[in-house]
Amino acid sequence: MPPIVSAKRLVKRFRRPKKAPGLAGAVRHLLRPRHETVTAVDGVDLSIEEGESVAYVGPNGAGKSTTIKLLTGILVPSAGTVDVCGVRPHIDRQANARNISVVFGQRTQLWWDIPVIESFRLLGDIYAVPAADYRQTMDELVDVLDLGPLLGVPARQLSLGQRMRCDLGAALIHAPRVLFLDEPTIGLDVAVKARLREFVGRMRTRRGLTVLLTSHDLGDIEELCPRMIMLDQGRIVYDGAFDEVTRRFGWEQKVVVTLADDTADAAARAGAALARVGPRIETTGTGLEVTFDSRTVTSGEVIKELALAVPVVDLTLEETSAETIVRRLYEGNLTFQQPVRQSFQPVGDPEPDR
Amino acid sequence: MTAVEDVVTRRGRRDTAGPKYLSLARTTLQQAIAYRITTFFNVGLTFIWVIILYYLWRAAYAGRVSIAGLTWDQMRTYVVIAYGINALVGWRTGSAMMATIRTGDIVFEMVRPLNYCTTQIARALGFTAVEGAISLAFTLGIGLLFLDIRPPASLPAALLFGLALIIGFLTKVLIVFLVSLLTFWTLNGMGLMWSQQAIMQILSGTIVPLALMPGWLQVIAQVLPLRGIVSTPLQLYLGTTTGWSVVGLLTLQVGWLIALWVLANLAWRRAFRIVEIQGG
Numbered sequence: 001m002p003p004i005v006s007a008k009r010l011v012k013r014f015r016r017p018k019k020a021p022g023l024a025g026a027v028r029h030l031l032r033p034r035h036e037t038v039t040a041v042d043g044v045d046l047s048i049e050e051g052e053s054v055a056y057v058g059p060n061g062a063g064k065s066t067t068i069k070l071l072t073g074i075l076v077p078s079a080g081t082v083d084v085c086g087v088r089p090h091i092d093r094q095a096n097a098r099n100i101s102v103v104f105g106q107r108t109q110l111w112w113d114i115p116v117i118e119s120f121r122l123l124g125d126i127y128a129v130p131a132a133d134y135r136q137t138m139d140e141l142v143d144v145l146d147l148g149p150l151l152g153v154p155a156r157q158l159s160l161g162q163r164m165r166c167d168l169g170a171a172l173i174h175a176p177r178v179l180f181l182d183e184p185t186i187g188l189d190v191a192v193k194a195r196l197r198e199f200v201g202r203m204r205t206r207r208g209l210t211v212l213l214t215s216h217d218l219g220d221i222e223e224l225c226p227r228m229i230m231l232d233q234g235r236i237v238y239d240g241a242f243d244e245v246t247r248r249f250g251w252e253q254k255v256v257v258t259l260a261d262d263t264a265d266a267a268a269r270a271g272a273a274l275a276r277v278g279p280r281i282e283t284t285g286t287g288l289e290v291t292f293d294s295r296t297v298t299s300g301e302v303i304k305e306l307a308l309a310v311p312v313v314d315l316t317l318e319e320t321s322a323e324t325i326v327r328r329l330y331e332g333n334l335t336f337q338q339p340v341r342q343s344f345q346p347v348g349d350p351e352p353d354r
Numbered sequence: 355m356t357a358v359e360d361v362v363t364r365r366g367r368r369d370t371a372g373p374k375y376l377s378l379a380r381t382t383l384q385q386a387i388a389y390r391i392t393t394f395f396n397v398g399l400t401f402i403w404v405i406i407l408y409y410l411w412r413a414a415y416a417g418r419v420s421i422a423g424l425t426w427d428q429m430r431t432y433v434v435i436a437y438g439i440n441a442l443v444g445w446r447t448g449s450a451m452m453a454t455i456r457t458g459d460i461v462f463e464m465v466r467p468l469n470y471c472t473t474q475i476a477r478a479l480g481f482t483a484v485e486g487a488i489s490l491a492f493t494l495g496i497g498l499l500f501l502d503i504r505p506p507a508s509l510p511a512a513l514l515f516g517l518a519l520i521i522g523f524l525t526k527v528l529i530v531f532l533v534s535l536l537t538f539w540t541l542n543g544m545g546l547m548w549s550q551q552a553i554m555q556i557l558s559g560t561i562v563p564l565a566l567m568p569g570w571l572q573v574i575a576q577v578l579p580l581r582g583i584v585s586t587p588l589q590l591y592l593g594t595t596t597g598w599s600v601v602g603l604l605t606l607q608v609g610w611l612i613a614l615w616v617l618a619n620l621a622w623r624r625a626f627r628i629v630e631i632q633g634g
Contacts, residue, residue: 072464073465074465076626097465097466097468101465102465104461107458109462111381111384111385114381114384114385114388118384125377126377126378126466126468154388
C-alpha cells in the first residue's frame with residue numbers, strides 16, 4: 001500500500017518585504033520595494049503509512065507549521081510534490097479537505113457566539129455526513145470526550161481545556177483519515193493534557209486514524225508518537241524512533257531554585273556541594289538554575305544537596321523539552337553517530353501501535 | 355474495506371452543494387442574532403442620515419415641483435428606501451471577512467470542502483437576514499409613520515424591484531468580498547472599509563440620485579456595477595424607468611454580477627497562491 005502522506009523534495013519559499021527601520025525606511029520601501037526570499041521548508045521528504053502516529057518537532061520557525069499548511073492544501077509548494085490520501089492538496093483542495101482534519105491549539109474552529117452543538121451540526125452539513133453516521137459519531141465523541149455538559153454552551157464561555165475537547169471533537173465529525181494536530185496541548189493543565197492524549201490515542205486505535213502532531217511537549221510525543229521527525233531551518237535532521245532520541249539526549253534535567261534573598265554566594269556554594277556531579281549552574285533574578293545529567297545522579301540527590309547548601313524557598317524540576325534537544329542537536333552540542341535522515345522502516349517498528 | 359473508507363464512499367453519493375451553504379447561512383444568522391443589540395444600533399444610526407437628508411431636500415423642493423425628474427413624493431421615498439437597501443449588507447459582512455483574513459482564522463475556511471466565494475455569500479445572507487430585518491423595520495417605521503413614503507409605482511414595478519434588489523445584494527457582497535481580499539496584501543482593513551463604504555454610498559446613489567450628479571461623475575456611475583445596488587432597484591420601484599430601459603438596466607446588472615463572480619473567484623485563487631497565513 002502506498003503511504004497515506006508523502007512528500008518529495010518539498011520546498012516552500014516566501015517573499016518577505018525588506019524594510020529599513022524608521023520612517024525613512026518605510027518611505028524607501030514604498031518607492032522601491034525590496035524583497036528577500038525566506039526558505040521555510042527546504043527539501044523535505046516524508047513518508048507516513050496509514051495508521052501511523054508521527055511527531056513533527058523542531059524549534060520555532062523550523063518550518064513545522066508551513067509543512068502542515070502544505071499538507072492541508074493551504075499553501076502551494078514552491079517545488080517538490082505532496083500527496084495526501086492519493087490527492088494533491090493544493091490542486092484539489094476540496095477533495096483533500098474531506099480526507100483530513102486540522103486542530104490548532106491556538107485557534108478554534110468553533111463559532112464563537114453560538115452553542116457548541118450548532119458548530120458540530122454545521123460541520124456535519126458542510127461535510128455532508130449522513131444523519132446516521134453523524135449521530136453515531138456524536139454519541140461516541142460525547143461519551144469519550146465527555147462533551148455532554150458543553151454542547152449547549154457558546155464557545156466563548158468555555159475554558160481552554162473545554163474548548164480544546166470540543167475542537168478535537170469538531171475535527172472528527174467527518175471521520176477524517178488523517179488528523180493534523182498543531183500544538184494541541186499548548187497552555188493546558190496536566191489533567192486536561194493527559195485526557196486529550198488518551199483520547200487521541202483511542203481514536204487512533206479505534207478508527208485507524210493517521211496522526212501528525214507538532215508539539216513542544218515531550219509528553220505529547222512520548223505518549224502518542226512512536227516515530228519522530230525533527231526539523232530545523234526547513235530541513236529534516238532526524239527521522240526515526242522517538243525512544244532513540246530521548247534515550248540519547250533526554251537525560252538532561254534542570255532544577256529551578258528560588259532562594260531567600262540573603263544569599264550572595266549561592267552559586268558557589270551549590271557548585272561546591274554538587275562538585276562530584278559537575279552540574280551547569282546559572283544565576284537568575286530569583287535564584288539558580290541547576291542543570292545536570294540524570295544518568296549520573298538522581299534528581300532526589302541533587303535536591304537534597306541543594307537544600308542543605310543554600311536556603312531554598314521553592315524548587316521545580318524541569319525535563320528537557322523536545323525543542324531544547326533539537327536546538328542542541330542542530331548547534332552541534334549533540335550529534336547522532338549514525339547518518340541523519342536514515343529511512344525509517346515502519347514495518348520494523350520496535351513499538352507497534354498500542 | 356475499513357469503516358472509515360465505507361463512510362467516505364457513502365458520503366460521496368450524498369454530497370450536494372445546497373444544504374451546506376444553507377446551513378452556513380443559518381449558523382451565521384444565529385451568530386448575528388447574538389449581536390442583535392449592536393446590530394440594531396449600527397443600522398439605526400445610519401437612519402440619522404435619512405432625517406438630515408429629508409430636511410435638506412424639503413428645503414430644496416420649496417417652490418419647485420420636481421428636481422431632476424423626481425417629484426417631492428418620489429424624492430422622499432427614494433431617500434428612505436435607499437438607506438434601507440444600503441443597510442442590507444452592512445458593516446459586519448465586510449469586517450467579518452476581513453477579520454478571518456487578519457486573524458488567520460481563514461485557515462479553517464481553507465481546510466473545508468467549500469467554494470470560498472459561495473461561502474462568503476452564504477455568510478452575508480445570514481447577516482442580512484438580521485441586518486435586513488432591522489433595516490426593514492426602520493425603513494417602514496420611519497417611512498410610513500413620519501415621512502409618508504409612497505408604495506411601488508405598480509405591481510410589475512414591485513416585482514422588478516424585488517428582482518433587482520436580489521441581484522443588487524449579490525453584487526454588493528461580491529464587491530465587499532473583492533475589497534476584503536485586498537486585506538491579503540495590506541493586512542489593515544479599517545481604511546479599506548471606510549473608503550469602500552464612502553465610494554459605494556456615492557456611486558450606488560444612496561446619498562444622491564445619480565441623475566443629480568455632475569455629468570462626468572454620472573457617466574462613471576452609470577457604467578459601474580455599484581448603481582445596481584441601490585439606484586437600479588429604486589428606479590424600478592418609482593417607475594421612473596420603463597420599457598426597454600428596464601431591460602437595459604437589468605441586463606447591465608446581471609452582466610456585472612457574472613463578471614464580478616468570475617473576477618472574485620480569480621482574485622481568490624490569486625490571493626490563495628501568494629497568501630501567507632498570519633500568526634504562525
